[in-house]
Amino acid sequence: AQKITQTQPGMFVQEKEAVTLDCTYDTSDPSYGLFWYKQPSSGEMIFLIYQGSYDQQNATEGRYSLNFQKARKSANLVISASQLGDSAMYFCAMRGITLGDRSSNTGKLIFGQGTTLQVKP
Amino acid sequence: DTEVTQTPKHLVMGMTNKKSLKCEQHMGHRAMYWYKQKAKKPPELMFVYSYEKLSINESVPSRFSPECPNSSLLNLHLHALQPEDSALYLCASSQASRGSGANVLTFGAGSRLTVL
Numbered sequence: 479a480q481k482i483t484q485t486q487p488g489m490f491v492q493e494k495e496a497v498t499l500d501c502t503y504d505t506s507d508p509s510y511g512l513f514w515y516k517q518p519s520s521g522e523m524i525f526l527i528y529q530g531s532y533d534q535q536n537a538t539e540g541r542y543s544l545n546f547q548k549a550r551k552s553a554n555l556v557i558s559a560s561q562l563g564d565s566a567m568y569f570c571a572m573r574g575i576t577l578g579d580r581s582s583n584t585g586k587l588i589f590g591q592g593t594t595l596q597v598k599p
Numbered sequence: 600d601t602e603v604t605q606t607p608k609h610l611v612m613g614m615t616n617k618k619s620l621k622c623e624q625h626m627g628h629r630a631m632y633w634y635k636q637k638a639k640k641p642p643e644l645m646f647v648y649s650y651e652k653l654s655i656n657e658s659v660p661s662r663f664s665p666e667c668p669n670s671s672l673l674n675l676h677l678h679a680l681q682p683e684d685s686a687l688y689l690c691a692s693s694q695a696s697r698g699s700g701a702n703v704l705t706f707g708a709g710s711r712l713t714v715l
Contacts, residue, residue: 522709525706
Protein backbone atom coordinates (compact mmCIF):
# COMPACT_ATOMS: atom_id res chain seq x y z
CA ALA A 479 0.00 0.00 0.00
CA GLN A 480 1.08 3.56 -0.63
CA LYS A 481 0.66 6.54 1.64
CA ILE A 482 1.55 10.21 1.29
CA THR A 483 1.59 12.53 4.30
CA GLN A 484 1.67 16.32 4.26
CA THR A 485 1.63 17.54 7.86
CA GLN A 486 1.33 21.28 7.20
CA PRO A 487 -2.30 22.24 6.44
CA GLY A 488 -1.30 25.88 5.94
CA MET A 489 1.87 27.91 5.58
CA PHE A 490 2.70 31.61 5.34
CA VAL A 491 5.79 33.05 3.69
CA GLN A 492 6.97 36.58 3.05
CA GLU A 493 7.36 37.57 -0.57
CA LYS A 494 10.90 36.95 -1.90
CA GLU A 495 11.71 34.48 0.87
CA ALA A 496 12.17 30.72 0.46
CA VAL A 497 9.71 28.18 1.84
CA THR A 498 9.81 24.41 2.34
CA LEU A 499 6.68 22.27 2.08
CA ASP A 500 6.99 18.89 3.76
CA CYS A 501 6.07 15.51 2.29
CA THR A 502 6.73 12.03 3.60
CA TYR A 503 5.69 8.80 1.95
CA ASP A 504 5.48 5.10 2.42
CA THR A 505 5.41 2.45 -0.29
CA SER A 506 6.24 -1.18 -0.90
CA ASP A 507 7.07 -0.54 -4.56
CA PRO A 508 10.81 -0.90 -5.27
CA SER A 509 10.59 1.81 -7.89
CA TYR A 510 8.38 4.87 -7.72
CA GLY A 511 7.99 8.46 -8.76
CA LEU A 512 7.29 11.50 -6.62
CA PHE A 513 5.49 14.57 -7.94
CA TRP A 514 4.48 18.00 -6.75
CA TYR A 515 1.44 19.79 -8.13
CA LYS A 516 0.13 23.30 -7.55
CA GLN A 517 -3.59 24.03 -7.49
CA PRO A 518 -4.63 27.70 -7.59
CA SER A 519 -8.16 28.69 -6.61
CA SER A 520 -9.17 28.27 -10.28
CA GLY A 521 -8.93 24.50 -9.79
CA GLU A 522 -6.43 23.38 -12.39
CA MET A 523 -3.68 21.04 -11.17
CA ILE A 524 -0.33 22.32 -12.43
CA PHE A 525 2.65 19.97 -12.52
CA LEU A 526 5.75 21.46 -10.87
CA ILE A 527 8.48 18.86 -10.45
CA TYR A 528 9.24 15.13 -10.56
CA GLN A 529 11.74 12.91 -8.72
CA GLY A 530 12.36 9.27 -9.58
CA SER A 531 13.27 6.96 -6.74
CA TYR A 532 16.53 5.96 -8.42
CA ASP A 533 17.56 9.46 -9.45
CA GLN A 534 20.89 10.29 -7.85
CA GLN A 535 20.43 14.04 -7.85
CA ASN A 536 17.64 16.16 -6.43
CA ALA A 537 15.31 17.50 -9.10
CA THR A 538 15.20 21.21 -9.86
CA GLU A 539 12.87 23.24 -12.09
CA GLY A 540 13.47 26.97 -12.01
CA ARG A 541 12.51 28.25 -8.54
CA TYR A 542 11.37 24.78 -7.48
CA SER A 543 13.63 22.10 -6.06
CA LEU A 544 12.87 18.80 -4.46
CA ASN A 545 14.82 17.80 -1.35
CA PHE A 546 14.73 14.01 -1.74
CA GLN A 547 15.91 11.95 1.21
CA LYS A 548 15.20 8.34 0.31
CA ALA A 549 16.25 6.80 3.62
CA ARG A 550 13.91 9.14 5.48
CA LYS A 551 11.19 8.69 2.83
CA SER A 552 10.78 12.40 2.44
CA ALA A 553 10.37 14.57 -0.65
CA ASN A 554 10.10 18.16 0.44
CA LEU A 555 9.41 20.96 -2.04
CA VAL A 556 11.52 24.10 -1.76
CA ILE A 557 10.27 27.26 -3.43
CA SER A 558 12.89 29.98 -3.62
CA ALA A 559 12.14 33.70 -3.92
CA SER A 560 8.39 33.36 -3.30
CA GLN A 561 6.04 35.41 -5.42
CA LEU A 562 2.45 36.48 -4.77
CA GLY A 563 1.36 34.16 -7.58
CA ASP A 564 2.70 31.20 -5.61
CA SER A 565 -0.28 31.43 -3.26
CA ALA A 566 -2.13 28.15 -3.87
CA MET A 567 -2.65 24.65 -2.57
CA TYR A 568 0.30 22.30 -3.09
CA PHE A 569 -0.03 18.55 -3.36
CA CYS A 570 2.66 15.91 -3.07
CA ALA A 571 1.86 12.76 -5.05
CA MET A 572 3.36 9.35 -5.71
CA ARG A 573 2.93 6.45 -8.10
CA GLY A 574 4.57 3.08 -8.32
CA ILE A 575 6.49 2.27 -11.49
CA THR A 576 6.03 -1.28 -12.72
CA LEU A 577 7.56 -3.09 -15.66
CA GLY A 578 4.62 -5.36 -16.20
CA ASP A 579 2.03 -5.23 -18.91
CA ARG A 580 0.87 -2.01 -20.50
CA SER A 581 -2.17 -1.52 -18.29
CA SER A 582 -0.22 -1.72 -15.04
CA ASN A 583 2.26 0.89 -16.22
CA THR A 584 -0.31 3.64 -15.81
CA GLY A 585 -0.26 3.08 -12.09
CA LYS A 586 -2.22 5.02 -9.55
CA LEU A 587 -1.15 8.55 -8.74
CA ILE A 588 -2.15 9.16 -5.14
CA PHE A 589 -2.06 12.53 -3.43
CA GLY A 590 -1.28 13.82 0.03
CA GLN A 591 -3.77 16.03 1.89
CA GLY A 592 -2.19 19.21 0.56
CA THR A 593 -0.67 22.36 2.02
CA THR A 594 -2.17 25.79 1.48
CA LEU A 595 0.57 28.36 0.94
CA GLN A 596 -0.08 32.06 1.33
CA VAL A 597 2.56 34.54 0.22
CA LYS A 598 2.45 37.87 2.05
CA PRO A 599 3.50 41.11 0.30
CA ASP B 600 -3.87 27.39 -22.17
CA THR B 601 -4.27 23.89 -20.75
CA GLU B 602 -3.60 21.01 -23.13
CA VAL B 603 -6.41 18.98 -21.61
CA THR B 604 -9.79 20.56 -22.29
CA GLN B 605 -12.78 19.80 -20.11
CA THR B 606 -16.38 20.79 -20.80
CA PRO B 607 -18.54 22.08 -19.32
CA LYS B 608 -16.69 24.17 -16.74
CA HIS B 609 -19.78 24.28 -14.54
CA LEU B 610 -22.77 21.95 -14.44
CA VAL B 611 -25.86 22.03 -12.26
CA MET B 612 -28.14 19.01 -12.44
CA GLY B 613 -31.03 17.45 -10.61
CA MET B 614 -30.92 13.98 -9.17
CA THR B 615 -33.01 12.56 -12.01
CA ASN B 616 -31.03 14.14 -14.84
CA LYS B 617 -28.62 12.49 -17.23
CA LYS B 618 -25.59 14.54 -18.19
CA SER B 619 -22.05 13.99 -19.43
CA LEU B 620 -18.66 15.50 -18.75
CA LYS B 621 -16.23 15.60 -21.63
CA CYS B 622 -12.45 15.63 -21.79
CA GLU B 623 -10.19 16.01 -24.82
CA GLN B 624 -6.43 15.95 -25.32
CA HIS B 625 -4.25 16.07 -28.43
CA MET B 626 -0.87 15.26 -26.90
CA GLY B 627 -0.85 11.67 -28.13
CA HIS B 628 -1.28 10.37 -24.60
CA ARG B 629 -2.69 6.87 -24.34
CA ALA B 630 -3.65 6.94 -20.66
CA MET B 631 -6.56 9.03 -19.42
CA TYR B 632 -7.95 9.50 -15.94
CA TRP B 633 -10.95 10.77 -14.03
CA TYR B 634 -10.47 12.18 -10.54
CA LYS B 635 -13.05 13.54 -8.10
CA GLN B 636 -12.09 16.35 -5.74
CA LYS B 637 -14.13 17.72 -2.85
CA ALA B 638 -13.38 21.18 -1.48
CA LYS B 639 -10.04 21.45 0.36
CA LYS B 640 -9.36 17.73 -0.16
CA PRO B 641 -6.95 15.89 -2.45
CA PRO B 642 -8.15 14.46 -5.77
CA GLU B 643 -9.37 10.89 -5.56
CA LEU B 644 -8.86 8.53 -8.46
CA MET B 645 -12.04 7.19 -10.07
CA PHE B 646 -11.09 5.58 -13.38
CA VAL B 647 -8.05 4.95 -15.55
CA TYR B 648 -8.10 4.14 -19.26
CA SER B 649 -5.02 2.73 -20.92
CA TYR B 650 -5.00 2.36 -24.71
CA GLU B 651 -8.77 3.03 -24.70
CA LYS B 652 -9.44 0.13 -22.32
CA LEU B 653 -10.63 0.57 -18.75
CA SER B 654 -7.73 -0.55 -16.56
CA ILE B 655 -8.68 0.78 -13.14
CA ASN B 656 -12.11 1.33 -11.57
CA GLU B 657 -11.77 2.43 -7.96
CA SER B 658 -15.09 0.88 -6.92
CA VAL B 659 -17.00 3.87 -8.24
CA PRO B 660 -20.85 3.67 -8.02
CA SER B 661 -22.53 2.70 -11.27
CA ARG B 662 -24.25 6.09 -11.50
CA PHE B 663 -20.89 7.20 -12.91
CA SER B 664 -20.18 5.58 -16.27
CA PRO B 665 -16.91 6.30 -18.09
CA GLU B 666 -16.38 6.00 -21.81
CA CYS B 667 -13.28 6.34 -23.97
CA PRO B 668 -14.48 6.47 -27.60
CA ASN B 669 -10.99 7.11 -29.00
CA SER B 670 -7.48 7.96 -27.86
CA SER B 671 -8.24 11.69 -27.60
CA LEU B 672 -11.59 11.67 -25.85
CA LEU B 673 -12.83 10.66 -22.44
CA ASN B 674 -16.40 11.01 -21.23
CA LEU B 675 -18.01 10.60 -17.85
CA HIS B 676 -21.75 9.89 -18.05
CA LEU B 677 -23.76 10.90 -15.01
CA HIS B 678 -27.15 9.51 -14.04
CA ALA B 679 -29.21 9.61 -10.86
CA LEU B 680 -26.54 11.41 -8.90
CA GLN B 681 -26.79 12.37 -5.26
CA PRO B 682 -26.07 15.78 -3.69
CA GLU B 683 -22.90 14.32 -2.14
CA ASP B 684 -21.57 13.78 -5.67
CA SER B 685 -21.16 17.54 -5.99
CA ALA B 686 -17.46 18.11 -6.53
CA LEU B 687 -14.78 19.20 -8.98
CA TYR B 688 -14.19 16.47 -11.56
CA LEU B 689 -10.70 16.51 -13.00
CA CYS B 690 -9.61 14.79 -16.17
CA ALA B 691 -5.95 14.01 -16.80
CA SER B 692 -3.83 12.30 -19.41
CA SER B 693 -0.33 10.87 -19.57
CA GLN B 694 1.93 8.68 -21.63
CA ALA B 695 1.43 4.99 -21.00
CA SER B 696 4.74 3.70 -22.31
CA ARG B 697 6.18 0.46 -20.97
CA GLY B 698 8.67 0.89 -18.15
CA SER B 699 8.63 4.65 -18.44
CA GLY B 700 9.64 6.69 -15.44
CA ALA B 701 7.86 9.98 -14.95
CA ASN B 702 4.62 9.63 -16.94
CA VAL B 703 3.54 13.02 -15.69
CA LEU B 704 -0.20 13.52 -15.54
CA THR B 705 -1.42 16.66 -17.31
CA PHE B 706 -4.70 17.85 -15.81
CA GLY B 707 -7.54 19.83 -17.25
CA ALA B 708 -9.13 22.77 -15.46
CA GLY B 709 -11.95 20.61 -14.17
CA SER B 710 -15.73 20.52 -14.35
CA ARG B 711 -17.45 21.81 -11.24
CA LEU B 712 -20.59 19.77 -10.67
CA THR B 713 -23.48 20.70 -8.40
CA VAL B 714 -26.25 18.17 -7.80
CA LEU B 715 -29.47 19.62 -6.43
